[in-house]
Amino acid sequence: MKTVVFSTKPYDREFLSRANESVGLELAFLESRLAPQTVKLAEGFESVCVFVNDQLDASVLIGLKKVGVKHVALRCAGFNNVDIASAEELGLTVTRVPAYSPYAIAEHAVALMLTLNRRIYWAHSRVRDGNYSLDGLLGFDLHGKTVGIVGTGKIGQCLTEALHGFGCKLLGVDQYENERCKKVGMQYVSFEEMLAQSDIISLHCPLMPETYHLIDNEAVAHMKRGVMIINTSRGGLIDTKAVIEGLKSGKIGYMGLDVYEEEEGLFFEDKTFEVRKDDDFARLTTFPNVIITGHQAYFTREALIRIAETTLANLSAFASGEELINQVKAS
Numbered sequence: 219m220k221t222v223v224f225s226t227k228p229y230d231r232e233f234l235s236r237a238n239e240s241v242g243l244e245l246a247f248l249e250s251r252l253a254p255q256t257v258k259l260a261e262g263f264e265s266v267c268v269f270v271n272d273q274l275d276a277s278v279l280i281g282l283k284k285v286g287v288k289h290v291a292l293r294c295a296g297f298n299n300v301d302i303a304s305a306e307e308l309g310l311t312v313t314r315v316p317a318y319s320p321y322a323i324a325e326h327a328v329a330l331m332l333t334l335n336r337r338i339y340w341a342h343s344r345v346r347d348g349n350y351s352l353d354g355l356l357g358f359d360l361h362g363k364t365v366g367i368v369g370t371g372k373i374g375q376c377l378t379e380a381l382h383g384f385g386c387k388l389l390g391v392d393q394y395e396n397e398r399c400k401k402v403g404m405q406y407v408s409f410e411e412m413l414a415q416s417d418i419i420s421l422h423c424p425l426m427p428e429t430y431h432l433i434d435n436e437a438v439a440h441m442k443r444g445v446m447i448i449n450t451s452r453g454g455l456i457d458t459k460a461v462i463e464g465l466k467s468g469k470i471g472y473m474g475l476d477v478y479e480e481e482e483g484l485f486f487e488d489k490t491f492e493v494r495k496d497d498d499f500a501r502l503t504t505f506p507n508v509i510i511t512g513h514q515a516y517f518t519r520e521a522l523i524r525i526a527e528t529t530l531a532n533l534s535a536f537a538s539g540e541e542l543i544n545q546v547k548a549s
């Protein structure tokens with residue numbers, strides 16, 4: 219079975235090729251992102267393998283179906299970029315990698331918290347410039363602070379356990395209570411209560427119609443003054459304009475982002491010599507208390523190995539008609 223792999227970087231090709239040595243699938247690697255303009259590149263392939271910023275709306279799915287594609291293999295956990303209902307209507311099978319390393323993302327969330335709190339980015343460049351003053355670098359003890367975790371699934375649980383080690387008070391927001399989180403003292407509260415009590419808020423729920431712009435003007439209004447917001451989940455969870463206002467007013471004291479609602483076509487690319495066209499993103503980069511990483515939370519060796527192995531297992535299972543344990547269904 220032939221698979222075309224979209225949006226590949228050298229590291230994707232390296233890890234997928236290495237995992238494929240023992241599987242032997244026919245993989246064609248493309249650098250292009252899947253979008254209406256590139257859908258014809260899938261002609262002659264039964265499966266397409268895609269990543270977080272590939273576009274799989276109804277029109278692209280119809281195009282894939284027309285050129286003979288039967289299977290969409292996501293090499294990521296989130297599937298908010300795929301119109302699952304349309305895929306089902308068209309008879310296209312969608313699989314994903316539900317878990318590869320929740321530690322990678324949880325650890326990156328902690329890295330953002332510590333970097334922001336202790337202003338490591340400023341401290342590092344000051345020392346390199348020969349400036350050893352501490353003015354403006356004052357941080358706070360993480361120990362004893364209240365952290366609100368929205369979504370206590372696999373990643374939220376890892377973060378909860380890590381922050382328990384720091385001595386934080388943990389508040390959880392999720393319709394399902396996680397026993398492992400409760401075991402280390404997590405208290406489940408309403409979203410509003412979490413907003414009102416948290417010194418740090420970290421987002422770990424999926425992006426869905428119900429969670430789109432979860433952090434909007436109203437949510438910011440309910441937060442503690444000086445709150446730290448961390449988003450390593452999906453950009454659409456945050457209304458960028460609302461947090462810009464919150465940062466300008468001082469309501470939001472720190473913000474660490476690994477994802478951005480308009481990151482498609484921006485993240486994973488070198489845009490050094492391009493004029494920044496997104497004014498909201500440009501504004502975010504001007505705040506001294508905001509740090510942004512370009513969707514790298516998942517990017518550890520262990521995660522890339524697991525992603526490659528599970529993706530190839532999904533592709534093989536589809537090719538041989540075996541049961542698909544990682545299939546994404548509409549309901």
Ligand SMILES: NC(=O)c1ccc[n+]([C@@H]2O[C@H](COP(=O)([O-])OP(=O)(O)OC[C@H]3O[C@@H](n4cnc5c(N)ncnc54)[C@H](O)[C@@H]3O)[C@@H](O)[C@H]2O)c1
Nearest residue numbers: 296369370371372373374391392422423424450451515516
């Ligand atoms: N930045 C990255 O590199 C990266 C990598 C992997 C995953 N992610 C993101 O992290 C998200 C979480 O991943 P996971 O593996 O922990 O998923 P998971 O399915 O294990 O956990 C998600 C949790 O969110 C909860 N949830 C759903 N709607 C909610 C709501 N409205 N309010 C509160 N909780 C809600 C679910 O009940 C579940 O417990 C993914 O959806 C993905 O978007 C980001």
